[in-house]
Amino acid sequence: MQYLNWLVAAFSLLPFSLIAQDNWQQTLKTQLEQMEKASPEKWPPHVKTLKNLAEQNPGEWLLQYYAGWAATQLSFRSSKSDAESLCDQAEPFVKRALELQPENTETLTLMGYWLSARINAVPTRGATLGEESRKYAEKGIAANPDNPRAWLVKALNIYYTPKLFGGGKQKAKSAVDTAGDKFARFKPSNALAPNWGQQVYDMLLANYK
Template identity: 70%
Template sequence: MLFPLLLCVMITVYGQEKDGWQTDLRQQIMVLETAAPAQWPPRIDTLMALANAHPEEWLLQYYAGWAATQLSFKSDKTAAEALCKKAEPFVKKALEMQPGNTETLTLMGYWLSARINAAPSRGASLGGESRSYAEKAIAADSTNPRAWLIKALNIYYTPAIFGGGKKRAKSTVDIVAEKFAAFKPDNALAPRWGQQIFDALLASYR
């Protein structure tokens, strides 16, 4: 009877170890959804530590890169630049691991936009690249509201003389609204960010 009991214990422990990062990630996501920007840095460090501890898990790379990218938009230019650099290896690794995934493609477009936000002079060189990743993300899954959101933001913040601007972005903004209204995450760990960013964008049209 001893062997079956030991086997049961081993299976239970293995299952806990295997699922441990998922539980940790879920907890971090839940906190970040309501945390103020000042509370994000330690959470970002935790996500990056998780990603480094589990380099084979693309979703951890994704969230580590996303969190730093997200906070960069809420920071001053100096801090934003540092956060973009901090996010870079994780964003790129997530994309390398999942090159055809709509979410990793979207994140790359978002990160490139963050680099422009940190240093607007990069707009001429990185704006088109960011929009290209958004288009690839839409092609990978046209129901992804975040992919459409990055496209809309790219058009919105591109000067009108270069084919962008608020009016040009409106038709894409309308599509984003439809996509978010229909969106349902596949599971508790699936990316679901972007609604608040879109709400702020939409408010500029009222």
């Protein structure tokens, strides 16, 4: 009887664990779908939800990744007065995702993207953070040469680096073209795999038309 009670207890815990995991995955999926359709001014509640979800699941790199990405992305789409605060909010999640997945092309790329957001918030940081951002993009490319987001971050970094320092529109053209080719071929491995960047690329490409 004692063994039977233990067996029942063990099996009763297993579904709870699986349901808990399914819950954060479904919540994440829902948030991402809603954010894709929402305008920037409607993003803050979603960013908050993702941050809370990441804090509740500190060992899940994907939640850390998306919490950091959401605040970073909103930083680019916000006023200068809000951009810095959003970069600060993104920082612990971006760094935690990279800590959990130090060789992952997506976490490396996000680190480069977040550094670019910090430059966007305070342009004078470009002299010190620009090279670091590009290095992370290069690491992302080395980890997976077919990752379009890594090429996009590299292209953005070169594009916005002054021509005097080896950047500029024409200098970035090769990386922009490569990013476009990678986006055209890219297919996410599953519904929660990182799949952002196409709209950012389209806006960058528009500058060449």
